[in-house]
Amino acid sequence: MAQEDIFKKLVAHCKEYGYVFQSSEIYDGLGAVYDYGQMGVELKNNIKKYWWDSMVLLHENVVGLDSAIFMHPTIWKASGHVDAFNDPLIDNKDSKKRYRADVLIEDQLAKYEEKMNKEVAKAAKRFGDAFDEKQFRETNPRVLANQEKWNTLHTRFSDALNDNNLAGLKQIIEDEGIVCPISGSRNWTDVRQFNLMFATEMGSTAEGASKIFLRPETAQGIFVNYLNVQKTGRMKIPFGIAQIGKAFRNEIVARQFIFRMREFEQMEMQFFVRPGSELDWFEKWKETRMKWHRALGFGDENYRFHEHEKLAHYANAAVDVEYKFPFGFKEVEGIHSRTDFDLSQHEEYSGKKIRYYDPELGESxxxxxxxxxxxxxxxxxxxxxASYCEEQLEKDTRVVLKLPPVLAPVKLAVMPLVKKDGLPEKAREIIDELKFDFNCQYDEKDSIGKRYRRQDAIGTPFCVTVDHQSAEDNTVTIRYRDTMEQERVAIADLGKIIGEQVSYKTLFGKL
Incomplete structure (x- = not known):
C-alpha cells in the first residue's frame, strides 16, 4: 500500500474512533487547528505523563513550571522572535498555493534518498544473504550518481540557509526543476520571509491597549523565571526546569494533519549548566532522549539523529530526533545547546541581574x-x-492500534457474553473494582467478535469476557490484543496481570 494511502487511513481512523476531530467542523473547520476526542485526550495525557515523570521524577535536579501564555512584549524582542522568527515562503503563480522553500528542497533531497534506497532494496532481494549493502552503495553507478546529486544539492542548500540567501533558495528550486504539487508548473515567485507570531492587544480600551504576542514557544517562560526557581528551590547548577504548555505559530504552510499546526503543545526542558560544559551535556541529553523514544518499542531503525543545516541564532549545537512517518523521516524532538544567549538577552533588555553564584568556583x-x-x-x-496495523486473518482483516499498553487510552474492556443471566452485573462488579487503577470500558453491544474488533481499533490491550462460568468460579477469559490469545484467569488476578503491563515503572526500567 502506498504511504500516502496509509496516512489517509490514519487520519480517517483518528476521527472514526474518537482520537482527533477537525476543529469547528460544523462550520466547515478552521485550517490547521484540531480537537482531541475522548480517546485522543487520554492518549495525549498519557504521553505527557510519560514525558513529565521521566523528567521530573527520574531526575532529582529537574523541577517543573507552568508559565503564562501572555508575556511582556519585550521578551520577544529580547529573544529574537520579533526580528528573526521567520519562514522562507514561495508562491506558485498558477496554483496560487504557498510553500516553504526549505521544505520543497528537503523533499527533493528525500527523493534522491528514496531512489538510492530502492536500488539497495532491489539488490538485497536479488542477492539475499550474500548482499553487502556497504559495498553496493560504494560501487553501484546508479546509487553513486544519485548520491552525487544529493551531495551537491545538500551543500548548496546548507550554504543558502546559513547565508540567509533567499535568491539562492529560489535558484535551487529552479535548477532542480521542482514543480508545484498542485499545478505541476515551475512558475514561482521570489522567496521572502514571513514572521510566524500571532499578535493581539491587551487593555481595557482601544486607545490604551498594548500589542502583545501569543507565545510561539514555551521556553521563554522558563528563562524569565529561571532565577525565581533557582532561589526558591535552592537549586544548584546543573539543574533543569521542565514545562508542558500551549504555543502558537501562524504557519502559512500547515500540513500533514496534526504534524504542523497553528495551535500546538510543547514539552520542553531547559537544563542550566556551567559555561564550557554545555556540549558534554548536549551529548548526554541526546543519548537520554533517544532512549526515551526507543523504549516505546517501535523499532530502533525507525529513529535517527538529523544534524541541523543551519543553526538558530541562539545555538552552538543542534540536532533533531527524527521518526520514520508514512511521509518520511521527520522531526519529533529538537535538542539544542542554546549557549547563554537567552539569559544574557533578558539581562540586557530587563536591566536586571540574573546571574548564578557558583559556590564551588566562587564567582557569578x-x-x-x-x-x-x-x-x-x-x-x-x-x-x-507506529501503532496502526492492518492484519490479514483467515476470514477477514482486522485493523488494530498496537499502542504501548502504558499509553493506551483504555486499558481494559469488560464484556458480558450476553445481556442477561446476571452477566452484565458481574461485568460491572469487575469494572467497579478496577476503575480506580485503570481506565476501563464496559461493552455489551454486538457479537463478541465485533466487540473485539472495535477494541482492537481503539487500541485496548486487554479484553475480559464474562460468561456463565464466571458466576460459578469467579474466573473470566482475558484476551490479549496483539496476539489475540485468550486464557482463563481468576478475577482476583486481573489487577496484577494488567498492572504489570501498563505500569510506567516497567517503561522507565528501559531508560
Missing part, C-alpha cells in the same frame, strides 16, 4: 543552557503512525 556567571523540546502533537502522531 550567566549559565549556558541545553534544551530538549518535543511537540506533544507530533509525538501523538508518531505513536498513532
Amino acid at each position: 556567571y550567566v549559565p549556558y543552557v541545553v534544551e530538549t523540546s518535543i511537540g506533544v502533537d507530533r509525538m501523538f502522531l508518531q505513536v498513532i503512525s
Whole structure:
C-alpha cells in the first residue's frame, strides 16, 4: 500500500474512533487547528505523563513550571522572535498555493534518498544473504550518481540557509526543476520571509491597549523565571526546569494533519549548566532522549539523529530526533545547546541581574543552557503512525492500534457474553473494582467478535469476557490484543496481570 494511502487511513481512523476531530467542523473547520476526542485526550495525557515523570521524577535536579501564555512584549524582542522568527515562503503563480522553500528542497533531497534506497532494496532481494549493502552503495553507478546529486544539492542548500540567501533558495528550486504539487508548473515567485507570531492587544480600551504576542514557544517562560526557581528551590547548577504548555505559530504552510499546526503543545526542558560544559551535556541529553523514544518499542531503525543545516541564532549545537512517518523521516524532538544567549538577552533588555553564584568556583556567571523540546502533537502522531496495523486473518482483516499498553487510552474492556443471566452485573462488579487503577470500558453491544474488533481499533490491550462460568468460579477469559490469545484467569488476578503491563515503572526500567 502506498504511504500516502496509509496516512489517509490514519487520519480517517483518528476521527472514526474518537482520537482527533477537525476543529469547528460544523462550520466547515478552521485550517490547521484540531480537537482531541475522548480517546485522543487520554492518549495525549498519557504521553505527557510519560514525558513529565521521566523528567521530573527520574531526575532529582529537574523541577517543573507552568508559565503564562501572555508575556511582556519585550521578551520577544529580547529573544529574537520579533526580528528573526521567520519562514522562507514561495508562491506558485498558477496554483496560487504557498510553500516553504526549505521544505520543497528537503523533499527533493528525500527523493534522491528514496531512489538510492530502492536500488539497495532491489539488490538485497536479488542477492539475499550474500548482499553487502556497504559495498553496493560504494560501487553501484546508479546509487553513486544519485548520491552525487544529493551531495551537491545538500551543500548548496546548507550554504543558502546559513547565508540567509533567499535568491539562492529560489535558484535551487529552479535548477532542480521542482514543480508545484498542485499545478505541476515551475512558475514561482521570489522567496521572502514571513514572521510566524500571532499578535493581539491587551487593555481595557482601544486607545490604551498594548500589542502583545501569543507565545510561539514555551521556553521563554522558563528563562524569565529561571532565577525565581533557582532561589526558591535552592537549586544548584546543573539543574533543569521542565514545562508542558500551549504555543502558537501562524504557519502559512500547515500540513500533514496534526504534524504542523497553528495551535500546538510543547514539552520542553531547559537544563542550566556551567559555561564550557554545555556540549558534554548536549551529548548526554541526546543519548537520554533517544532512549526515551526507543523504549516505546517501535523499532530502533525507525529513529535517527538529523544534524541541523543551519543553526538558530541562539545555538552552538543542534540536532533533531527524527521518526520514520508514512511521509518520511521527520522531526519529533529538537535538542539544542542554546549557549547563554537567552539569559544574557533578558539581562540586557530587563536591566536586571540574573546571574548564578557558583559556590564551588566562587564567582557569578550567566549559565549556558541545553534544551530538549518535543511537540506533544507530533509525538501523538508518531505513536498513532507506529501503532496502526492492518492484519490479514483467515476470514477477514482486522485493523488494530498496537499502542504501548502504558499509553493506551483504555486499558481494559469488560464484556458480558450476553445481556442477561446476571452477566452484565458481574461485568460491572469487575469494572467497579478496577476503575480506580485503570481506565476501563464496559461493552455489551454486538457479537463478541465485533466487540473485539472495535477494541482492537481503539487500541485496548486487554479484553475480559464474562460468561456463565464466571458466576460459578469467579474466573473470566482475558484476551490479549496483539496476539489475540485468550486464557482463563481468576478475577482476583486481573489487577496484577494488567498492572504489570501498563505500569510506567516497567517503561522507565528501559531508560
